[in-house]
Amino acid sequence: xxxxxxxxxxxxxxxxxxxxxxxxxxxxxxxxAQDALTAALERWPRDGVPANPGGWLxxxxxxxxxDVLRRAAVEESKLREVAMLWEPAPPDDRLRLIFTCCxxxxxxxxxxxxxxxxxxxVPTAGIARAFLVSEATMTRRLTRAKSKIAAARxxxxxxAGEALAERLPGVLAxxxxxxxxxYDADGEPAFADEAIRLARLLAALMPAEPEVSGLxxxxxxxxxxxxxxxDEAGELVPLERQDRARWDHAAIEEAVEILARTPVEGAYAIxxxxxACHAGERTDWVRAARxxxxxxxxxxTPVVELNRxxxxxxxxxxxxxxxxxxxVEGAPxxxxxxxxxxxxxxxxxxxxxxxxxxxxxxAVPDGPERRALLKRAQPxxxx
Amino acid sequence: xxxxxxxxxDTEPETDESRVPDIEVWVADNxxxxxxxxxxxxxxxxAATTVRVRGGEVLLTDGPFTETKEVIVGFDILxxxxxxxxxxxxxxxxxxxxxxxxxxxxAAEI
Numbered sequence: 001x002x003x004x005x006x007x008x009x010x011x012x013x014x015x016x017x018x019x020x021x022x023x024x025x026x027x028x029x030x031x032x033a034q035d036a037l038t039a040a041l042e043r044w045p046r047d048g049v050p051a052n053p054g055g056w057l058x059x060x061x062x063x064x065x066x067d068v069l070r071r072a073a074v075e076e077s078k079l080r081e082v083a084m085l086w087e088p089a090p091p092d093d094r095l096r097l098i099f100t101c102c103x104x105x106x107x108x109x110x111x112x113x114x115x116x117x118x119x120x121x122v123p124t125a126g127i128a129r130a131f132l133v134s135e136a137t138m139t140r141r142l143t144r145a146k147s148k149i150a151a152a153r154x155x156x157x158x159x160a161g162e163a164l165a166e167r168l169p170g171v172l173a174x175x176x177x178x179x180x181x182x183y184d185a186d187g188e189p190a191f192a193d194e195a196i197r198l199a200r201l202l203a204a205l206m207p208a209e210p211e212v213s214g215l216x217x218x219x220x221x222x223x224x225x226x227x228x229x230x231d232e233a234g235e236l237v238p239l240e241r242q243d244r245a246r247w248d249h250a251a252i253e254e255a256v257e258i259l260a261r262t263p264v265e266g267a268y269a270i271x272x273x274x275x276a277c278h279a280g281e282r283t284d285w286v287r288a289a290r291x292x293x294x295x296x297x298x299x300x301t302p303v304v305e306l307n308r309x310x311x312x313x314x315x316x317x318x319x320x321x322x323x324x325x326x327x328v329e330g331a332p333x334x335x336x337x338x339x340x341x342x343x344x345x346x347x348x349x350x351x352x353x354x355x356x357x358x359x360x361x362x363a364v365p366d367g368p369e370r371r372a373l374l375k376r377a378q379p380x381x382x383x
Numbered sequence: 384x385x386x387x388x389x390x391x392x393d394t395e396p397e398t399d400e401s402r403v404p405d406i407e408v409w410v411a412d413n414x415x416x417x418x419x420x421x422x423x424x425x426x427x428x429x430a431a432t433t434v435r436v437r438g439g440e441v442l443l444t445d446g447p448f449t450e451t452k453e454v455i456v457g458f459d460i461l462x463x464x465x466x467x468x469x470x471x472x473x474x475x476x477x478x479x480x481x482x483x484x485x486x487x488x489x490a491a492e493i
Contacts (some may be wrong), residue, residue: 110417152488153384155465163467 008037012055012121013201015061017093020100025261028068028145030118035050036061051335094119095158095205098198102171103154111174112144117142120194123202130190131181168206172215172268175199179219184239192223203258213262214269217255221275224251236368239278270295274311285315301332310339316345334363338373345376354378385420385489386469389456390478397480406477413461418472422459456482 012033021212036057054212065082101114116122128138148154159167179195189195199216206212206307221348221373228242256279259272270291277288290307305328312319321343357377362369399404413419433444447454456478463469466486473484 103466105470153465153485153489155467159467 003378004044004053007053008040008057009121011057011118013094013097014054014092015058016118016121018085019061019065019082021096022085022094023065023078024150024151024156025068026118028065029051032061032064032068033057033121035064054223057068092205092377094201096156097159098171098202099167100149100154100156102167102174103149104167104170105152105154106148107141108174108177110141110148111170112177113138113141114145115174115198116178116194120191120198122194126190160249164322168209168211169266172211172244173200175202176215176219176268179222181328188226192219192226195219196223210263210265211268213258214266217258217262218268218275220251220255221272221279224248224255224279234368236372238372240254240283241352247279252276255279262296266296267299270298283314285311289315303335304330306331306335306339310342313343313346318343322347332363334369334373337363341376384463384469385399386466386470387463387487387489388422388459388461388469388476389452389455389485390472390476391483391485392456392458392478393454393482395434403477403480404475409476412433412475413459413472418468419462420460420462422457424457427456428454430461439467449468453483 007235016029016032019032020026023029039060040053040057044050044053060233062085064090066079069082076109085380098115098119101118102111106114109131113127116127117124125135125144128135131138133141158164175195175198178191178198179189180294181189196219197214198210199219203212204217221324224247224269225239225242227248228244228246229237255272256276259269259276262269262271264273274288274291274295277284277291290310292304295296296304296308302307306325309321309324309328313326322340324342325336337356337360341360345353354377357373361373361377364370364373410419410422428447431445431447432450433446435444436440459476461469461472463472466488467484473479473486476484478484
């Protein structure tokens with residue numbers, strides 16, 4: 001049944017993507033694809049799953065689209081075009097759909113919402129919940145985005161040549177944002193699975209783009225630790241104290257295999273390599289420090305410099321890390337204090353470390369992070 | 384598809400003058416390709432008059448309809464296949480560097 005559900009979702013995206021290309025009507029495309037899914041949920045449990053579920057869904061959606069368009073008195077040539085869709089071979093318009101949903105002329109919120117709704121087929125109510133807005137607000141946001149696509153004539157195509165190199169990072173940023181943002185009530189990214197599914201789809205559609213594979217590997221590695229990230233009380237567990245048996249080793253293996261065949265061209269692949277340094281029995285800090293040097297070269301932000309100081313501190317001793325930390329400018333105060341506290345603790349300066357953790361806790365918002373910092377500020381229980 | 388290009392000033396222009404393209408070249412290129420239908424530089428907002436008619440009375444105000452630091456200094460009407468083409472034309476205009484440009488599609492014909 002899991003496979004049927006997967007096939008149905010796969011067909012949903014294909015159907016929506018092709019109907020948009022032919023009719024230019026986003027709402028019609030979504031409604032017809034949704035109607036086909038609803039019909040399947042009704043009939044398949046009763047009549048059994050058809051031999052070709054995707055073909056079945058496509059036929060139902062296409063017939064529905066022809067009906068709707070006929071009632072709207074659309075000209076005969078357009079009707080024929082819709083009726084002839086998917087004959088003989090189904091066209092794959094999913095890449096166009098992804099690039100249009102992620103067009104930079106749309107606001108970032110609109111890109112994320114539209115990608116979830118139209119490419120991943122997530123119901124509007126679910127997107128609204130994760131982004132802490134009402135369903136009405138999310139519906140308005142989606143409607144506004146679709147109207148802008150039509151009114152400003154945002155093209156439905158995959159950019160070619162130089163334009164592709166310009167636009168691809170924006171698409172990857174939307175997928176990574178999907179992965180990291182929109183947390184559910186337990187603080188887990190609500191759309192992490194969707195983001196991985198979309199990254200996998202994009203990697204399959206664009207096999208010649210190493211950063212797409214890099215992003216997929218990065219998401220897989222981060223997501224592999226989801227079952228070990230929190231203890232029974234729901235508190236964050238630092239990486240070095242996580243129960244590695246609870247990591248998703250199949251996901252780690254897949255990511256490592258992807259990285260082995262992917263040339264390193266940008267920040268996603270580099271971050272994935274860093275994440276892979278943490279994925280073994282013990283963290284390979286020397287290798288991680290080298291990858292952080294690379295990352296700081298392509299993405300010289302204060303937070304990257306901060307993490308680089310941490311990696312060097314673990315690889316070559318706390319003094320080295322403290323030396324690098326002193327040169328970091330503009331990083332969030334709470335993180336700088338927490339990193340210095342950690343390095344001082346490992347240099348044996350426990351009193352100074354406790355004081356730094358207290359100050360760090362005061363500088364971050366109330367939540368699991370602050371609680372974790374306060375815990376570290378406590379002197380270890382005497383034996 | 385027609386787009387109105389509002390050419391505006393900006394309080395934070397590009398600092399590297401050598402990057403800014405030549406307006407004569409921009410006009411010549413886009414006139415030749417037929418993408419620029421018409422356009423002009425406008426007199427400063429101090430020359431503007433705002434007109435309203437309320438209750439049958441014509442009300443005139445000296446100045447533009449909103450007072451902002453950024454002002455419309457010119458306009459062009461573009462004829463482009465889609466937004467991507469219009470974006471490329473706008474991004475090649477010197478005022479995309481020294482100011483900012485708002486691209487507004489003409490409303491669909493009713």
